[in-house]
Amino acid sequence: MMVQSNDTTDKYWKGVGCGIHRSDVICSIVGYMVDAGESLEYGKNHDGYWNGEMFVKQLQEKIIPTFECLHGPEYQVLFLIDNSQGHSAYAEDVLAVSRMNVNPGGKQACMRNGWFTYNGVQVEQEMVFTLNHPHFPNQPKGLYESKLCGKCIKCNPDSTACCNKHILEVQPDFQQQRSSIQEVIENAGHLCIFLPKFHCELNFIEYFWGKVKKYLQDNCNGTFNTLKTNMPLAMQSVQLSTI
Known part of the structure; x- marks a missing residue:
């Protein structure tokens, strides 16, 4: 108030x-x-x-x-x-696709570890490259590379693979991110x-x-x-x- x-x-x-x-x-x-x-x-x-x-x-x-x-x-x-x-x-290291660049490194958020489920087991996934990475040591990862564009102008809500950004933001670790x-x-x-x-x-x-x-x-x-x-x-x- x-x-x-x-x-x-x-x-x-x-x-x-x-x-x-x-x-x-x-x-x-x-x-x-x-x-x-x-x-x-x-x-x-x-x-x-x-x-x-x-x-x-x-x-x-x-x-x-x-x-x-x-x-x-x-x-x-x-x-x-x-x-x-x-x-x-949200916290500074929150899992938020909106804070990521298409390419790794550069000025973007260093995010906490994410996770994915493989054969029923939750596997931790680092969102920052390791110190010994040959090109981006200790730098934040970008949206992963594929034949898709990095970000759509307007994502298709019925699609799960219209762009890199949308693929990542529908993953459970990003979906379950808390304030x-x-x-x-x-x-x-x-x-x-x-x-x-x-x-x-x-x-x-x-x-x-x-x-x-x-x-x-x-x-x-x-x-x-x-x-x-x-x-x-x-x-x-x-x-x-x-x-």
């Missing part, structure tokens, strides 16, 4: 001012998890803007440890993640579901943010200091029954 103050002095003025971005978690049992939240002051000469990498770090360092502290390590949490561009970010958030959550032994786009009425956190913003509006004098003071009070004012 982003909330903004349009004030840099004690007087009101029209225009974009500084604001606060909040990334928070609500538990269906205890409600707002205070210690799991993260705050960022955005705007000129401030902390920049929130992104997927910051949320992944928050998950690792705050959200998951706070949940396990409140409930015990033997409990498993099901995270419902609201739809956001930052929440669908960074999903990897962190599931590697910690928990579960997650990503909420659909464009259905705010189905998203419980929208009710929470609505109440928080209403509190801030009712207790606002337009200054950034007041916004910072009232933010934690607004967060803690929302009853669990609201969501």
Whole structure:
């Protein structure tokens, strides 16, 4: 959630001012998890803007440890993640054909190992050439060579071999690639579901943010200091029954 103050002095003025971005978690049992939240002051000469990498770090360092502290390590949490561009970010070494060149080497992603199934056995496949490769030592591999073109202008959805790119992206290791958030959550032994786009009425956190913003509006004098003071009070004012 982003909330903004349009004030840099004690007087009101029209225009974009500084604001606060909040990334928070609500538990269906205890409600707002205070210690799991993260705050960022955005705007000129401030902390920049929130992104997927910051949320992944928050998950690792705050959200998951706070949940396990409140409930015990033997409990498993099901995270419902609201739809956001930052929440669908992938790791740097993700298996993604869109990050590959047709030819090996050059400026492209160094990907983690992929895999394929042979005679019912999963076989690991390196996506980077070995150090002793005669032409591309320790360089990322490109789309494999064949008589097909590297990438179609528009792939045929009914074909599995219209171009090199499409052949690779329908393979199970690429198909099963998870986002960074999903990897962190599931590697910690928990579960997650990503909420659909464009259905705010189905998203419980929208009710929470609505109440928080209403509190801030009712207790606002337009200054950034007041916004910072009232933010934690607004967060803690929302009853669990609201969501």
